[in-house]
Amino acid sequence: GESVGLHLPTLSVQEGDNSIINCAYSNSASDYFIWYKQESGKGPQFIIDIRSNMDKRQGQRVTVLLNKTVKHLSLQIAATQPGDSAVYFCAENTPPVNYGQNFVFGPGTRLSVLP
Amino acid sequence: DTGVSQDPRHKITKRGQNVTFRCDPISEHNRLYWYRQTLGQGPEFLTYFQNEAQLEKSRLLSDRFSAERPKGSFSTLEIQRTEQGDSAMYLCASSLGTGKNSPLHFGNGTRLTVT
Numbered sequence: 001g002e003s004v005g006l007h008l009p010t011l012s013v014q015e016g017d018n019s020i021i022n023c024a025y026s027n028s029a030s031d032y033f034i035w036y037k038q039e040s041g042k043g044p045q046f047i048i049d050i051r052s053n054m055d056k057r058q059g060q061r062v063t064v065l066l067n068k069t070v071k072h073l074s075l076q077i078a079a080t081q082p083g084d085s086a087v088y089f090c091a092e093n094t095p096p097v098n099y100g101q102n103f104v105f106g107p108g109t110r111l112s113v114l115p
Numbered sequence: 116d117t118g119v120s121q122d123p124r125h126k127i128t129k130r131g132q133n134v135t136f137r138c139d140p141i142s143e144h145n146r147l148y149w150y151r152q153t154l155g156q157g158p159e160f161l162t163y164f165q166n167e168a169q170l171e172k173s174r175l176l177s178d179r180f181s182a183e184r185p186k187g188s189f190s191t192l193e194i195q196r197t198e199q200g201d202s203a204m205y206l207c208a209s210s211l212g213t214g215k216n217s218p219l220h221f222g223n224g225t226r227l228t229v230t
Binding site for chain 2: 042049091
């Protein structure tokens, strides 16, 4: 079936540099996407979301870009800090959904911030 | 703490035993989800409630799994006759269903080990 995937399973960046985590999705009808951060031993933590009627959304130090033409989602983290080290998941809302929503998660990218 | 709460955090059981997990969602959230996560993978959807009604169930949810949300508040997930393949992190999430697209807020999960 259709699923969400990630280009890079691991990413290492220097502290202070910008990070870009990529995600490819295959369901062109998906209309809502979320990025989550998961630290060891914890549940996924909401970072930022974007709806399909938008191309870009910014938060505090994070930006999500959505390219519906190539079905690509990215998370940009500015001035990466040691506390950003975690596994990052993208999730897409899989239609058709009768009542609520059923998110499909990718396998995740591990971000390691080097001192 | 007003986040999603799960109990217990860890459960070790012998194959064939029954286990039950509890989830307390964020109090004003009417939607509640159960996901399963194995090591190195993203969360996989199991089931979803809106208030007390169970509206979606994944094919992953075999007949040994049952979930309830009797009063539309807390939920329980029971696994009967556990198998070693049931070993995983069981995550609960909730959302405020005012529209179709609402972010999920996760608890820190219950880690199940079946020996």
